[in-house]
Amino acid sequence: MKIIKDLPIRINKYLRDMGLASRRESDRLIESGYVLVNGKRAMVGMVVNAGDNVVVNQGSKKKELIYLAYYKPWGIATQACPPSRQGQGQPSVITNWQSKGIFPIGRLDKGSEGLLILTNDGRITSKILGEAESFEKEYIVKVREKLRSGIPAIFQKGMLTDIGKLLPARAKILNDHHLNVILHEGKKHQIRVMLSELGYTVTLLKRVRIGHIKLGKLEPGQTRELNEKEVALFFSK
Numbered sequence: 001m002k003i004i005k006d007l008p009i010r011i012n013k014y015l016r017d018m019g020l021a022s023r024r025e026s027d028r029l030i031e032s033g034y035v036l037v038n039g040k041r042a043m044v045g046m047v048v049n050a051g052d053n054v055v056v057n058q059g060s061k062k063k064e065l066i067y068l069a070y071y072k073p074w075g076i077a078t079q080a081c082p083p084s085r086q087g088q089g090q091p092s093v094i095t096n097w098q099s100k101g102i103f104p105i106g107r108l109d110k111g112s113e114g115l116l117i118l119t120n121d122g123r124i125t126s127k128i129l130g131e132a133e134s135f136e137k138e139y140i141v142k143v144r145e146k147l148r149s150g151i152p153a154i155f156q157k158g159m160l161t162d163i164g165k166l167l168p169a170r171a172k173i174l175n176d177h178h179l180n181v182i183l184h185e186g187k188k189h190q191i192r193v194m195l196s197e198l199g200y201t202v203t204l205l206k207r208v209r210i211g212h213i214k215l216g217k218l219e220p221g222q223t224r225e226l227n228e229k230e231v232a233l234f235f236s237k
Contacts, residue, residue, distance in 0.1 A: 007050045011035070014048040016122035020056055022103050023122065029056065066102055067231050068118040069213055073220035078107040078116065093118075109189070114139070114207030115215040118223065124234045128210065135211030139181045141191060142204035146176045151198065155181070159194050166190050 009017075012026035021029060027044050029035050034057040035042040048054060070093070072078065077092040093104045097118060105117040105128045117128065128135055155171035169190070170182040181191050192202050208215045212233050218224060 008047045011037070011042055011046050011048050011054070012044070014054065015056070016125070019121060019123035021122060022101065022120060024103070025101055025120070026122075033057075065121045066100075066119060067121065067124075067226040068102070068223045069215070069218065069226060070104070070116045070118045070223045071215060071218040071220050072104075072108050072113055072116045074113040075110060077110045078104050107188075108207060109192075109205070112205040112207065113220065114205075115210055115213065115218075116207075117210060117213065117226075128234070136209070137183045137207060138209035139183070139191060140174075140178065140204070140206045140208055141181055141195070141202060142178050143195060143200040144177070144203050145200050147173050147179060147200075148198075149173065151179065154198065155194065159197060161193055161197055163187065163189075163193060166194055169194070 007014075011030065012023040015021050015026035015029070015035070016023045020026065026035075030042045030044050033041055036053075036055045036057070037046065037048065038053050042054075072093060079092060093116065097103065101120045102118050103120070105119060105125055108114065108116055117124070151173060152171045155169045158168040159166045164187065166187060167183075167185055167190075169184075172180045174180055183190060187193075191205060195202055206215075213226065213230060216224075
């Protein structure tokens, strides 16, 4: 059995970390009465402490775990957007998939495109995003201005900016206007901020790899199922 060390924590996060369901799905299980804590029906929002006995009703249907590589198109937000004045929320990855219980791991800016991992297995969230076990993210970037040869060395050192210290990254110039960038532990908008500090305007930012998962030949809006080997590698670290 998996041991959760960061107790006390909210029960939906506990169930997510145990690999039983996403946090949203955990709340649904709790509301439906499938979850017991110390023999009593659990309540949404309650906290699990060390020594608590948490049981998920084995009579509930075991879900099929789904793992997808998805090409997020440009102009689509990852997370749900607030409704506009017309009362309609903007399209997002979350709203497109949440009815199937599937959620994206991490984010990709509305103005960026490329690879996202979609799943209903909360266990891999910490594997992909956690500081100790984060996976490399690789990007192809296009800028309006002509690239200078010293950029890889600058990226390798990291950078101090208004949003804080940006960790080192690997960069390779592909031609006058394109470069390849690999982040291990990156802050939000790191690539855009670093290039802006150097006087460049990003016109394309496409994520092509997360760890061992590659975007490959996927077209915008397309998905493919990850194979057993690809999924197993998430849990091998």
